[in-house]
Amino acid sequence: MAGLVCREFDEFADALRGVDGRYLLTARATHAWKLQVVDLGDTSLMWGQDGAANVFHAACLPNVYSLFLPLVPGDGVMVNGSLINEQCAAWLAPGAEFHMRARSAQQWLAVTTEAGDVLALAEGQGSALPTHTHVGRASPYAIARLIGLSFRILAADRDAGGIVETDKEALRARLVAASVEVARSLDDGSHGPRGRPALPRGAIIGRALRVIDAQLDQIIRLSDLCEATGVSVRTLNSVFHDHLEVSPHQYIMMRRLHCVHAAIRSASPDDTVSDICSRFGIWDFGRFARTYRSRFGVAPSRMLARIQRGGDVTRRVRHGAG
Numbered sequence: 651m652a653g654l655v656c657r658e659f660d661e662f663a664d665a666l667r668g669v670d671g672r673y674l675l676t677a678r679a680t681h682a683w684k685l686q687v688v689d690l691g692d693t694s695l696m697w698g699q700d701g702a703a704n705v706f707h708a709a710c711l712p713n714v715y716s717l718f719l720p721l722v723p724g725d726g727v728m729v730n731g732s733l734i735n736e737q738c739a740a741w742l743a744p745g746a747e748f749h750m751r752a753r754s755a756q757q758w759l760a761v762t763t764e765a766g767d768v769l770a771l772a773e774g775q776g777s778a779l780p781t782h783t784h785v786g787r788a789s790p791y792a793i794a795r796l797i798g799l800s801f802r803i804l805a806a807d808r809d810a811g812g813i814v815e816t817d818k819e820a821l822r823a824r825l826v827a828a829s830v831e832v833a834r835s836l837d838d839g840s841h842g843p844r845g846r847p848a849l850p851r852g853a854i855i856g857r858a859l860r861v862i863d864a865q866l867d868q869i870i871r872l873s874d875l876c877e878a879t880g881v882s883v884r885t886l887n888s889v890f891h892d893h894l895e896v897s898p899h900q901y902i903m904m905r906r907l908h909c910v911h912a913a914i915r916s917a918s919p920d921d922t923v924s925d926i927c928s929r930f931g932i933w934d935f936g937r938f939a940r941t942y943r944s945r946f947g948v949a950p951s952r953m954l955a956r957i958q959r960g961g962d963v964t965r966r967v968r969h970g971a972g
Contacts, residue, residue, distance in 0.1 A: 656683040667694040668762025671708020690822035693763040706750040716742040789835035796828040
């Protein structure tokens with residue numbers, strides 16, 4: 651496909667393959683949001699550039715495995731509470747929720763493929779493969795092979811205007827094999843800074859986020875979240891900081907801010923900023939406007955006026971993966 655360059659992060663999220671999720675910006679965008687997707691039948695290769703520091707809450711589709719590789723050196727990405735860098739990978743299982751925290755604008759690669767293809771390959775090779783979400787350090791040789799193959803595929807797709815149909819199956823098989831090699835080489839994730847079990851704490855935060863989503867137009871108390879998740883206030887705060895590096899209160903404020911942003915972008919001609927804010931329990935309009943502008947680079951009133959004039963916020967262009 652042609653490269654996608656977005657001024658808005660939600661079109662970027664909508665274009666991702668194999669996952670369903672949303673971004674919450676934790677800082678103002680410093681880069682364009684860029685995405686290149688190569689479809690190879692049941693397998694997709696994605697190169698992406700996030701435009702800002704963010705929190706990404708998502709789940710893989712029910713029949714898809716996804717392999718995520720950060721490309722920027724340094725511990726800039728956290729997946730399910732574990733810091734990872736360019737020597738690491740996240741193997742994301744079908745239907746599993748996951749939480750990513752990017753501390754800055756990041757570049758990354760991801761391969762999504764049908765679960766049946768992955769499991770059949772692993773069974774044919776007679777070797778173990780993580781069947782659940784797994785985050786850890788991977789073989790540098792396996793990572794180098796996957797990155798080299800991925801960028802050759804991306805370049806061929808870009809320069810030739812698409813992969814030749816007769817080449818897709820061979821490239822798909824090589825890409826799946828390289829992804830499985832990386833997944834099989836993952837360690838136990840013990841290099842993470844906290845060393846707590848990821849799955850139970852992931853279940854806690856997943857339940858808390860669902861409660862927040864259901865009650866955004868109401869007052870949400872920490873005690874309500876603790877009751878819903880069955881943990882103490884201290885544990886709840888710890889889980890949010892471990893996975894997202896924000897407090898529950900900060901997350902709720904970010905979530906409401908983004909709900910207002912989404913509502914502004916789909917506003918009718920009669921909508922006003924104050925009407926939209928009131929739907930989500932925001933009454934301090936002056937403080938909200940300052941926060942909105944610091945996050946999205948424009949005042950909410952100006953964004954609303956742009957949308958009501960029919961302003962376009964997305965454009966598609968050819969671009970290189972790099």
